[in-house]
Amino acid sequence: MKILLIDDDQDLCQLTKRVLTKNGYDVAEFNDGAKGIAFASQYKPNLILMDIMLPGLSGPELIASFKSDPQFKNVPVVFLTALVTGEEQGLEEEGIAAGGVNYPTLGKPYEIERLLAIVKKYAK
């Protein structure tokens, strides 16, 4: 099971990768969203786990670009966020409209159990 992980926070990105790899997932992690999405066509992930608020291209823009490739039509995109200012709601809605998973966003800090439950549910 392959997960493409995109988070500009390097520390959390590495730690999340460890959580996932220790639980048997194959993980490709990127701090840069555009590079991550570009890698998808060769990596062929089963799931994308991404921070919705990224520098450069926004989360919804990245999803739109990823979903424009027909082979990824059924690959779920799950969001992560540390935003709590209300700004994240707009981003979530845009992200869902762009093809992201309509599931409560995983807030940072997250519980490992919850991360694993979401990944287990969607990575197919």
Add this chain to the structure above:
Amino acid sequence: MAKEIQVLFLDDEDSVLNDILRLFAQEPYEVFTTTNLHKAMEVLRKEKIKVVVSDQRMAEIQGVKFLQDVKMYYPDIVRILFATNTDFSSAEEAINMGEVYRFISKPWKNAELLSTIRRAIEHYDLTIRAELTNQRLKEMYEMQREFTSTVSHELRTPLASIKTAIDLVYKKTLGAINSDQEEVLGRAKRNVDRLKRLIDDILDLTKMESGKLQMNFMTNDIHRSILEVVEAQKDVARSRGLYLKTSLDAQLPYVSFDSDRIIQVLNNLVGNAIKFTKQGGITIKTLNKFRENFILIKIIDTGKGIAQEELPKLFQKFHQIESAHENEEGGTGLGLAICKEIITRHGGEIWVESILEKETTFNFTLPIPAQSKTL
């Protein structure tokens, strides 16, 4: 430097206006006088007038009517009516209706007129200053709110890495740890989780206090929310050897509430009750107080109770009763303040009753909407 025009007199007798100009010549501000209504309106538009004095009986317009117009367009200007004794009752009425600040009887005494105008100018200055202060306070409050949400976001990012790192090791995902390491990490974990709750609570409360939190009101059955909370908390209660039961009023009408928020309140109150009860248990009770137009929800525990002098302070922010610190889980001190905000936003009330070493009851009410009273 020319003196600023601060006072406007409107009267249809030139002789009156000439007397006034002479009388006010020595004052530190300029007085403008006119017999013409349009001229008066023009001056109001162009100058920073603080006080308007108008005669009641004029050919063009009644003084009170003119001052009503002034109030509509320039609500901050202090309005004074000149009235002869035959007009006193209409002048009094105008004052009572808030159209006019004072009236001055005609013929006037010079000293009295001067001091009335001085006081009116002072009144204007104070009102404007109060408004500016108020405005400034609102801006500061808004800045503080923005600051709080930004800070809690900024705190969350590093905290996320700390929490995941601790959890990874503590949950032995990276391999076995010895009992000393487990104990030390357990302490770190509990405190990181507490910090997370604290950040969440501060943000929640800030949103609520500033009215930024959208409530999602729906007419619903409170019993469903109660049963959901019982389901979520029953294992915790059982693991401590406590009962968690309900006593629900079958005749309870549906009321309008935000179910996520009411569940938050119930979880908080039931969670507290479990924390502070060593034996016995917790009962959630509902009562239909339709005569008083509300439903009443009681969370009753058989715990250690709360001293009378502590009761009023319980809903204050960061107020924790002494024994709360002994508890391993550690509250944030904001839970009950949040509950109070939520219930207040619902138009209900929340309060607590307690008998030391015997029981504590948290009560809250939710108003019954008019149409569901008969249900």
